[in-house]
Amino acid sequence: DAKTTQPPSMDCAEGRAANLPCNHSTISGNEYVYWYRQIHSQGPQYIIHGLKNNETNEMASLIITEDRKSSTLILPHATLRDTAVYYCIVRVENTGTASKLTFGTGTRLQVTL
Amino acid sequence: EPEVTQTPSHQVTQMGQEVILRCVPISNHLYFYWYRQILGQKVEFLVSFYNNEISEKSEIFDDQFSVERPDGSNFTLKIRSTKLEDSAMYFCASSDQAPNTEAFFGQGTRLTVV
Numbered sequence: 001d002a003k004t005t006q007p008p009s010m011d012c013a014e015g016r017a018a019n020l021p022c023n024h025s026t027i028s029g030n031e032y033v034y035w036y037r038q039i040h041s042q043g044p045q046y047i048i049h050g051l052k053n054n055e056t057n058e059m060a061s062l063i064i065t066e067d068r069k070s071s072t073l074i075l076p077h078a079t080l081r082d083t084a085v086y087y088c089i090v091r092v093e094n095t096g097t098a099s100k101l102t103f104g105t106g107t108r109l110q111v112t113l
Numbered sequence: 114e115p116e117v118t119q120t121p122s123h124q125v126t127q128m129g130q131e132v133i134l135r136c137v138p139i140s141n142h143l144y145f146y147w148y149r150q151i152l153g154q155k156v157e158f159l160v161s162f163y164n165n166e167i168s169e170k171s172e173i174f175d176d177q178f179s180v181e182r183p184d185g186s187n188f189t190l191k192i193r194s195t196k197l198e199d200s201a202m203y204f205c206a207s208s209d210q211a212p213n214t215e216a217f218f219g220q221g222t223r224l225t226v227v
Contacts, residue, residue: 034215038156041150041202041221041223042220042221043117043204043206043218043219043220043221044156044204044206044218045218046215046216046217049215087156098144098145098146098161098162098163098168098169098208099144099161100146100158100161100169101146101148101156101158101216102158103148103155103156103157103158104155105155
């Protein structure tokens with residue numbers, strides 16, 4: 001089962017920042033926090049991941065609390081194209097073997113005009 | 114940008130028939146996965162594959178399912194005798210090394226069993 005808790009849905013006005021929270025209170029020391037999104041029925045798309053430091057890339061920022069029990073994905077200027085289901089996933093780091101992703105139900109983000 | 118390619122995009126098959134879903138992972142990737150998503154439900158892990166063998170499989174991946182990397186570029190999922198409940202989107206994914214890197218997903222094959 002998924003080890004994360006996310007709100008089922010959120011709304012965001014276009015141009016504003018979208019802040020998507022995720023609780024992962026049972027995260028282990030060797031587990032990373034990954035964020036993916038799924039637009040309509042397309043294949044999941046990788047957004048960002050981190051272990052304990054905050055991360056930023058061209059798509060988003062990831063803020064992880066110091067105790068690592070929760071995180072927030074930030075889309076700095078949401079557009080209509082960001083409307084999707086966003087998944088927060090904790091994934092164990094395995095060496096030399098494939099490591100699966102366990103998807104929950106995610107947060108459905110609706111960006112509106 | 115390199116991408117994972119899946120064919121066909123939509124497959125309709127009769128119950129009891131065998132189907133093969135095909136995937137071309139990103140060329141330098143080493144780890145391969147199949148996931149499925151029944152309409153309106155979560156994305157579910159089926160199987161992972163590394164070094165020409167299955168690394169892990171879920172309870173869904175029973176004896177009716179098999180995977181193969183026949184020629185070093187394709188990665189296939191075979192369902193031997195399809196059931197109505199196999200109707201779903203099937204996603205292939207690949208990653209270049211398991212720890213600390215992202216998996217790239219294809220656009221999926223919609224399988225409809227009638």
